[in-house]
Amino acid sequence: xxxxPEEKFIIRLFNVSKQYGKKEALKDLSLNIAENExxxxxxxxxxxxxxxxxxxxxxxxxxxGDIIVDGLNLARISRKQIPAxxxxxxxxxxxxxxxxxxxxxxxxxxxxEVAGRKPGEIRPLVMExxxxxxxxxRADELPPVLSGGEKQxxxxxxxxxxxxxxxxxxxxxxxxxxxxxxRIFSLLEAVHRSGATVIVATHDQEMIRRHAVRVxxxxxxxxxxxxxxxxxxx
Amino acid sequence: MVIVAFRRAIKDIRDNKFLNVVSMITIALSVFIVxxxxxxxxxxxxxxxxxxxxxxxxxxxxxxxxxxxxxxxxVPEPDQSETAGPEMDRAxxxxxxxxLEGVATVVFVSKADAYxxxxxxxxxxxxxxxxxxKNPLPDAFEITLDASFRxxxxxxxxxxxxxxxxxxxxxxxxQKWLHRFSGIxxxxxxxxxxxxxxxxxxxxxxxxxxxRLIMYSRREEIEIIRIIGADAEFIKYPLFIAGMAQGFFGxxxxxxxxxxxxxxxxxxxxxxTVFALFEIRFISGMFAITMVLCSMLIGWVACVFSIRKFxxx
Ligand SMILES: Nc1ncnc2c1ncn2[C@@H]1O[C@H](COP(=O)(O)OP(=O)(O)OP(=O)(O)O)[C@@H](O)[C@H]1O
Ligand SMILES: [Mg+2]
Numbered sequence: 001x002x003x004x005p006e007e008k009f010i011i012r013l014f015n016v017s018k019q020y021g022k023k024e025a026l027k028d029l030s031l032n033i034a035e036n037e038x039x040x041x042x043x044x045x046x047x048x049x050x051x052x053x054x055x056x057x058x059x060x061x062x063x064x065g066d067i068i069v070d071g072l073n074l075a076r077i078s079r080k081q082i083p084a085x086x087x088x089x090x091x092x093x094x095x096x097x098x099x100x101x102x103x104x105x106x107x108x109x110x111x112x113e114v115a116g117r118k119p120g121e122i123r124p125l126v127m128e129x130x131x132x133x134x135x136x137x138r139a140d141e142l143p144p145v146l147s148g149g150e151k152q153x154x155x156x157x158x159x160x161x162x163x164x165x166x167x168x169x170x171x172x173x174x175x176x177x178x179x180x181x182x183r184i185f186s187l188l189e190a191v192h193r194s195g196a197t198v199i200v201a202t203h204d205q206e207m208i209r210r211h212a213v214r215v216x217x218x219x220x221x222x223x224x225x226x227x228x229x230x231x232x233x234x
Numbered sequence: 235m236v237i238v239a240f241r242r243a244i245k246d247i248r249d250n251k252f253l254n255v256v257s258m259i260t261i262a263l264s265v266f267i268v269x270x271x272x273x274x275x276x277x278x279x280x281x282x283x284x285x286x287x288x289x290x291x292x293x294x295x296x297x298x299x300x301x302x303x304x305x306x307x308x309v310p311e312p313d314q315s316e317t318a319g320p321e322m323d324r325a326x327x328x329x330x331x332x333x334l335e336g337v338a339t340v341v342f343v344s345k346a347d348a349y350x351x352x353x354x355x356x357x358x359x360x361x362x363x364x365x366x367x368k369n370p371l372p373d374a375f376e377i378t379l380d381a382s383f384r385x386x387x388x389x390x391x392x393x394x395x396x397x398x399x400x401x402x403x404x405x406x407x408x409q410k411w412l413h414r415f416s417g418i419x420x421x422x423x424x425x426x427x428x429x430x431x432x433x434x435x436x437x438x439x440x441x442x443x444x445x446r447l448i449m450y451s452r453r454e455e456i457e458i459i460r461i462i463g464a465d466a467e468f469i470k471y472p473l474f475i476a477g478m479a480q481g482f483f484g485x486x487x488x489x490x491x492x493x494x495x496x497x498x499x500x501x502x503x504x505x506x507t508v509f510a511l512f513e514i515r516f517i518s519g520m521f522a523i524t525m526v527l528c529s530m531l532i533g534w535v536a537c538v539f540s541i542r543k544f545x546x547x
Binding site for chain 2: 057059080083084085086087089091097098099100101102110111113114115119158162
């Protein structure tokens, strides 16, 4: 159904299903996402958007089907390989998931420490990322004192500091005011422009309307729109 | 990587200061108690050895044995004048004792010599003896043992055999006192071993529990750093370091505490008592190092244990 050459797909799902007990969160989902694509995943509450994101960073494993992310078959990799997969990704959450007891700087630098980067190269990269999202002046503060929009900018800095090939965002603007949300979206677009593949799960129809990109619509765990359908018709 | 792990371990310990301090104090007390037992045990052993080296059995001879019946010993004795009279009988007893396995020398001490000795020992108060119209002390043989027989079991057995010899009325070697002492000694040995066992288990549980609580206080952080790609080692190493640090500092404190107690009390013990027999020594450096290494090893094992239970990688 897609005519692009295979090697250009950075994410591929083949007949993926996910069950939580009896609840089937995803049903027979197949789709491809090309390298450096910007994709929205949308649909009503409970449709399976978060589930799909979790499967991509292997926070959950698929009940059946295959998921290939950046050449790794997630059904086949061992637990020991999961960290290596996650270092190729940047993930952003609605609830930010910042460590409250670590400074803004440290929250971001952890990504590079975890990846085993040399201490000398960490500081400039972290400061660059913090500057990029406009939060470098708050580097030594703890996350709890920041506003929601600021926290999410820290999360974006964290997601991009390791220069990942793929950035996943689950409702990144879900708890933000419209101005902050717009700022986060423009940051995500910038990340996209820098070469990353960006996948954003969101309810925010306004955002989707404003950004002329591909939309994957889920309903009851099923794909309801052809993958390459023009999102502006929707 | 190592530096990062150390930095994270230090933060873990700082953020859980109370927990870590309590843990270290408990380890310190455990190490203190076990080291104290080792200290007492070693010194008791030294004391017993020293005593056994100098041990002699005194065989008191019956009153009715005439003085002339008692032979003089091979060793030059001051009582040269007492060589007259029938010697077969005294020589017979002496030869019999000397022939016993384990006996090295047999020296005759006449009641007159014993009396002079006593007078000398009492010194200025020798007037105390003036009231006595007759020397109350018996004649005796002073028996020393072969080196390999200088231990409690052999001494007790030999003393028993010597007591069976003709004319020997009583045998003395400070036996009651020594038996009580060796009873305490054995009790110490057993208590020490039991306490060491309890120490190992207690230290293990304390460190395992502390690590578990650190992990609990860090559970949100651990979940997050796993999402950003931390591997098992990144999360484990700081905990290992924290566990081993608790063992290390705890045991150092425990040994330091014992040393302080040693330095403060031992010089106060009068040197002219039984303690003159041997030197009171602190636990050996080897033992101290072993305690520290054991505590660290326990810290490490306790970490493996609590991490296994809580972190599934
Ligand atoms: N851990 C879980 N255990 C059981 N059921 C779950 C679990 N996670 C998700 N589900 C169920 O799977 C379905 C899909 O959930 P998911 O979170 O993916 O939806 P969503 O599209 O992200 O919804 P929302 O827009 O509200 O975030 C829901 O019915 C949900 O109840
Ligand atoms: Mg969701």
